[in-house]
Amino acid sequence: MTQDSLQRFAREKLARLDADRLRRELLTTDRTGPATHRRSGSDLISFACNDYLGLSRHPDVVAASVKATQRLGVGAGASRLVTGNHSLYERLERQLAEIKGTEAAVVFGSGYLANLGTIPALVGKRDLVVIDELCHACLYSGVRLAGSDLQIFRHNNVDHAAELLQQNRESHRFCLLVTEGVFSMDGDRAPVGSLLELASEHDAWLMTDDAHGLGVVGDGRGSNATPPGELPVPLQMGTLSKAVGAYGGYVCASREVVALLHNRARSFVYTTGLPPGTVAAASAALDIIVSDVQLTRRPLELARRFTETLGLPEAESPIVPIMLETADRVLAASKRLADAGFLVVPIRPPTVPEGTARLRCTFSAAHHDDDVARFATAMRAILESV
Numbered sequence: 549m550t551q552d553s554l555q556r557f558a559r560e561k562l563a564r565l566d567a568d569r570l571r572r573e574l575l576t577t578d579r580t581g582p583a584t585h586r587r588s589g590s591d592l593i594s595f596a597c598n599d600y601l602g603l604s605r606h607p608d609v610v611a612a613s614v615k616a617t618q619r620l621g622v623g624a625g626a627s628r629l630v631t632g633n634h635s636l637y638e639r640l641e642r643q644l645a646e647i648k649g650t651e652a653a654v655v656f657g658s659g660y661l662a663n664l665g666t667i668p669a670l671v672g673k674r675d676l677v678v679i680d681e682l683c684h685a686c687l688y689s690g691v692r693l694a695g696s697d698l699q700i701f702r703h704n705n706v707d708h709a710a711e712l713l714q715q716n717r718e719s720h721r722f723c724l725l726v727t728e729g730v731f732s733m734d735g736d737r738a739p740v741g742s743l744l745e746l747a748s749e750h751d752a753w754l755m756t757d758d759a760h761g762l763g764v765v766g767d768g769r770g771s772n773a774t775p776p777g778e779l780p781v782p783l784q785m786g787t788l789s790k791a792v793g794a795y796g797g798y799v800c801a802s803r804e805v806v807a808l809l810h811n812r813a814r815s816f817v818y819t820t821g822l823p824p825g826t827v828a829a830a831s832a833a834l835d836i837i838v839s840d841v842q843l844t845r846r847p848l849e850l851a852r853r854f855t856e857t858l859g860l861p862e863a864e865s866p867i868v869p870i871m872l873e874t875a876d877r878v879l880a881a882s883k884r885l886a887d888a889g890f891l892v893v894p895i896r897p898p899t900v901p902e903g904t905a906r907l908r909c910t911f912s913a914a915h916h917d918d919d920v921a922r923f924a925t926a927m928r929a930i931l932e933s934v
């Protein structure tokens with residue numbers, strides 16, 4: 549009987565998603581080159597991937613991963629606090645802390661796990677979280693787990709954040725102020741410097757999620773608000789799965805905060821360490837990011853060439869959204885782009901707010917100049933007809 553109700557539940561939910569044209573399906577997609585994908589029998593040039601520097605296939609990165617796998621095995625064997633803390637972690641965490649200008653860093657299983665574990669380890673029911681409305685789902689999940697009072701400020705609106713702090717800060721013990729460095733679905737950048745000032749005025753702790761900043765803005769170092777040597781943003785989270793090309797998440801912070809996360813972040817304590825090959829790959833990729841500034845600048849240069857050609861607002865990151873409002877229009881545009889040989893993913897609610905369905909175009913150092921020129925031409929023609 550329970551099974552009948554389970555089947556009915558699933559069927560009805562799916563029917564609802566179909567009716568709203570919001571149902572998603574897994575499509576087999578092989579990444580056959582740094583910017584080329586094979587999907588449903590077609591070879592497409594991808595403007596949909598977050599491997600902004602093509603590092604997931606860089607020969608040095610792949611070689612580092614293979615070597616570590618041969619030496620230490622494919623899996624970590626246990627959680628990091630048990631026996632899974634293999635020697636490659638130490639170097640990776642030192643590199644991350646150095647890039648972000650903090651004393652220490654801690655690597656998690658993924659960015660999602662980093663946010664899910666970090667927020668509840670730092671704040672709880674008596675505390676306040678003030679967060680940008682467009683922050684990623686996993687930041688909201690972390691806040692929900694923490695059970696803190698949640699106040700949401702209008703996107704990138706420092707005045708609104710200040711107002712919420714004025715109204716709410718005093719009645720709470722601790723306060724976390726949360727933003728993204730580069731917004732994942734909009735591609736614009738947060739006023740991190742102003743938010744850092746605001747946080748210090750209200751004794752709030754600023755946390756930035758720089759999943760889409762590391763490797764591609766700030767000469768590869770990401771959305772660090774302060775130059776090296778000055779007091780950094782105290783909680784700098786990010787991922788190793790986008791421009792770094794590997795997998796995993798991190799939080800850069802002071803030595804004490806990192807030690808606290810080792811003890812209190814449940815998604816750190818109760819999960820297996822990352823495979824050695826993955827950690828070695830991330831380390832090798834970061835070596836490239838800090839040594840090749842030209843490479844880190846290229847995705848944004850290509851994005852700007854595209855926005856200029858199409859008369860769009862100048863790109864602030866390698867992410868360029870093209871707003872088409874409805875699910876029908878983004879699905880039609882994405883289909884026509886695929887027919888023209890380009891892979892661009894239609895983004896619909898609930899990933900983005902109602903009425904803001906969009907094509908999310910991402911640019912990579914692996915794109916050729918000519919790929920971008922042809923993509924812009926195809927996009928222009930399609931936008932006139934959907």
Ligand SMILES: *Cc1c(COP(=O)(O)O)cnc(C)c1O
Pocket residue numbers: 658659660661684686728732757759760787788789796797
């Ligand atoms: C992708 C993403 C994450 C999650 O990172 P994963 O390593 O993929 O789990 C977190 N925050 C933002 C803003 C992201 O875009």
